[in-house]
Amino acid sequence: MADQQFDSALDLLRRLNPRDTKKNLNAINSIIPELQEDLLSSVDQPLEVRRCPQTNRDYLLCDYNRDGDSYRSPWSNEFDPPLEDGTVPSEKVRKLEVAANEAFDVYRELYYEGGVGSVYFWDLDDGFAGVVLLKKGVTPGSQSSGEWDSIHVFEATDRARSSHYKLTSTVILHLANQSEALGDMDLSGNMTRQIEADLPVEQGDASHIANVGRLVEDMELKMRNLLQEVYFGKAKDVVGELRSLAPLSETNRDRAAQLEMIKSMQK
């Protein structure tokens, strides 16, 4: 029953307005509190930003850097509010996490030219896992806004001289526009993709950073193209299916004439 309810909750959140995911998640949690933990770790929501008190740098909050009500900053490795015994990665994995944060900071500047990023790693029995988070918001006009949230969760499992990587990526993209002529337009949502790859790890930890970096970079390029196609191609096409700008009698006449021409050419 609980499994079926979990699936129904996910199906519902996939159908209802993606702008309202947080509100709807809270509503489901109030109906079935037992689902809360599983839903929070399965449903991606726009990332929240917090400032690290130690380094004065912004970082992103998610389920993976949370312990109770505190969040761990990737810059200081400290929890806020402070925790005596908060869960932190092993020394080896933390070292890798620091390097990954530096690398993805460069990546963020190159692709996002701003925004906020955070990388969190944790230990696995036979490797490690992590999440790469990127967030940027823009308000190009007073009445238009856009927000991009990338959430890349991966596992790296040790193999002989190589590692098996499994990456699940979600991009949440919210766009809104308002004007006298347009009224209100909201184009919001999220898309998820997965990929698995075996990649060589000949340079130790440096290879891990480069492997994860390339996987995320390729995935974001693919997803950016996909989002562009769905948001500005597919959505616009469906509007055209609902309402035809050209009079249908003309369109039908043109189509009939075209068919007639094809027929006559086949004779």
Add this chain to the structure above:
Amino acid sequence: MSTTIEHVSAFIEGAPPGELADVVADVQALTSEEGDIIPSLAPAFERYNEAQLTTVKLPGSSQEVGISALQPAAAKFTDIAGGYQSQTSFEIDHITQTASAAQSAPLESQNADLIKSLIKSLGIHAREHYPNCSYGVYPTENDSAVAILLVANRYSPNNFWNGRFRAIYQVPVSSSTSINGKIHVDVHYYEDGNVALNTTKPISLSVPSISAESIISRIATAERDYQEELNRAFVAMAEGTFKGLRRQLPITRQKVEWEKVGGYRLGQDISGGKGR
């Protein structure tokens, strides 16, 4: 229980075009421990049907008729597809979206002539621009105004998309020569994700005279202008906001050289500090 009803009522009312049955199935699974909650959600179903201009088939007929809050209370549910041409009233079960007790209901309005001409002109306009739509014209506001309604649905669940276009106008016949209304466009795309387009465009028009032709002509122009504006907005969002969020490639047109960034710089350690 009462907060549960409040929450799931919002789910029902928020169902995307063509997906009410799926949302209802999810709600039933989520509330299975509380017994059958659906009957208590009747008000939410009614609000959904009226706001979304739901269409239903008349019993024993293939004719689609529509539901809206703007229809006259006396003949609450009159057909929308043929306007008043078939002049039928019916009862509706909002939960199952089925019609029953259809009977003849002649149009009684001081604006009967205008309504009949509007239905005719609206029909010509609708057939020219909406491949699949229902429409209707009704007396409203105690017969002091006329409501013009149009809904166009396209459902393609096999391809994971559904869409709805709604236009709702009111013409206050006696007082002025103005038309007020709203156009809503809702599109849902849900393959490997959940993407929604939701728009609302308030419409305010003035007509030279209260005649069916001038009213429908102004409405047709407003709808065309709006669709063109919406198409421009898609392009502007893609070229502006979207590009401003994330570049397709870095300004150098080169992908990141991962060996050279971050704390571990391959080559740098070996070659003694060269690198980036």
